[in-house]
Amino acid sequence: MGLFDFFKKKESNVQEQVELDKSLEKTKEGLFSKITKAVVGKSTVDDDVLDELEEILVNSDVGVQTTLKIIERIQARVARDKYINTSELNEILRAEIQSLLSENNSNDFRNFEYGDHKPYVIMVVGVNGVGKTTTIGKLAHKLKLAGNKVVLGAADTFRAAAVDQLKLWAERVNVRIVAQPMGSDPASVAFDTLQSAVANGDDVAIIDTAGRLHNKVALMNELTKIKQVMQKVVPGAPHEILLVLDASTGQNAIEQCKQFTQATEVNALALTKLDGTAKGGVVIGISDQFKIPVKYIGVGEGIEHLQLFNKKEFVDSLFK
Numbered sequence: 543m544g545l546f547d548f549f550k551k552k553e554s555n556v557q558e559q560v561e562l563d564k565s566l567e568k569t570k571e572g573l574f575s576k577i578t579k580a581v582v583g584k585s586t587v588d589d590d591v592l593d594e595l596e597e598i599l600v601n602s603d604v605g606v607q608t609t610l611k612i613i614e615r616i617q618a619r620v621a622r623d624k625y626i627n628t629s630e631l632n633e634i635l636r637a638e639i640q641s642l643l644s645e646n647n648s649n650d651f652r653n654f655e656y657g658d659h660k661p662y663v664i665m666v667v668g669v670n671g672v673g674k675t676t677t678i679g680k681l682a683h684k685l686k687l688a689g690n691k692v693v694l695g696a697a698d699t700f701r702a703a704a705v706d707q708l709k710l711w712a713e714r715v716n717v718r719i720v721a722q723p724m725g726s727d728p729a730s731v732a733f734d735t736l737q738s739a740v741a742n743g744d745d746v747a748i749i750d751t752a753g754r755l756h757n758k759v760a761l762m763n764e765l766t767k768i769k770q771v772m773q774k775v776v777p778g779a780p781h782e783i784l785l786v787l788d789a790s791t792g793q794n795a796i797e798q799c800k801q802f803t804q805a806t807e808v809n810a811l812a813l814t815k816l817d818g819t820a821k822g823g824v825v826i827g828i829s830d831q832f833k834i835p836v837k838y839i840g841v842g843e844g845i846e847h848l849q850l851f852n853k854k855e856f857v858d859s860l861f862k
């Protein structure tokens with residue numbers, strides 16, 4: 543990396559951290575201001591503090607299972623050390639949360655984990671309204687800015703609006719898009735997109751899919767068919783099956799994750815709308831429960847507001 547690039551990267555890191563801090567403000571308020579209240583005036587962590595902590599974590603959408611895990615670990619620590627004060631409690635909590643979050647190995651849109659894959663194929667799944675289209679648009683933008691050639695595939699052919707919205711994003715970001723009329727076979731769109739990506743020497747192909755959950759078998763069949771067809775063009779595709787979830791829906795996001803992981807091999811998560819929600823704790827619960835890395839987070843409506851998730855930065859931001 544040249545000196546200019548180095549400083550540019552540093553500057554954008556600082557900006558991203560500021561955005562992240564801002565996004566997590568409500569989650570922080572919900573979580574830590576309550577924890578501080580629960581422990582204020584107490585010299586040690588007793589059962590009352592632990593009970594309150596449990597309630598606070600559950601209410602912050604960390605999820606019951608993950609909360610119990612955290613509480614048990616703190617209890618074990620209290621039993622061992624007999625006395626822990628409240629600032630130590632914060633440190634333990636921070637370490638526990640960090641250890642429960644899965645590591646995201648992608649840390650730069652420039653060397654985007656392609657390995658030998660060209661095109662690197664991302665199949666995007668998720669229900670309507672969670673921010674799927676927006677996430678695809680932002681991702682295409684970030685990848686393009688980082689010097690990648692990107693093509694989009696509009697394989698959500700179920701709703702005309704979905705294709706139109708994606709076309710708008712393609713225009714805005716200035717990347718190519720492959721689309722067919724509404725009602726076309728999604729697998730056929732995916733096939734065309736990959737053929738076009740190969741012919742054009744694209745680095746990344748991002749395929750949108752319809753997010754109908756009402757019939758799990760139908761969803762599973764549709765996604766399996768899309769995958770099989772893609773593999774005819776790019777063996778090993780899709781390299782990333784990205785599930786988009788709306789963090790502000792809290793426990794609903796966990797339920798959707800359950801459903802989609804049963805229907806297909808999701809290996810990356812995008813959590814949108816972290817800004818403006820107090821339910822950011824859901825990132826911790828989902829990461830712990832499903833052991834799938836959160837790869838991207840949406841921190842606003844703007845084109846720039848997508849970040850590669852970094853667990854250390856996330857936890858730093860929460861505990862600032």
Ligand SMILES: Nc1nc2c(ncn2[C@@H]2O[C@H](COP(=O)(O)OP(=O)(O)OP(=O)(O)O)[C@@H](O)[C@H]2O)c(=O)[nH]1
Binds near residue numbers: 671674675839841843
């Ligand atoms: N604040 C905020 N809003 C977001 C974020 N991501 C998406 N949105 C908004 O969420 C709304 C839904 O986003 P879409 O991308 O249209 O959602 P979708 O899942 O594709 O849904 P359909 O297009 O209706 O299928 C839009 O108003 C977006 O601007 C985010 O990270 N933060």
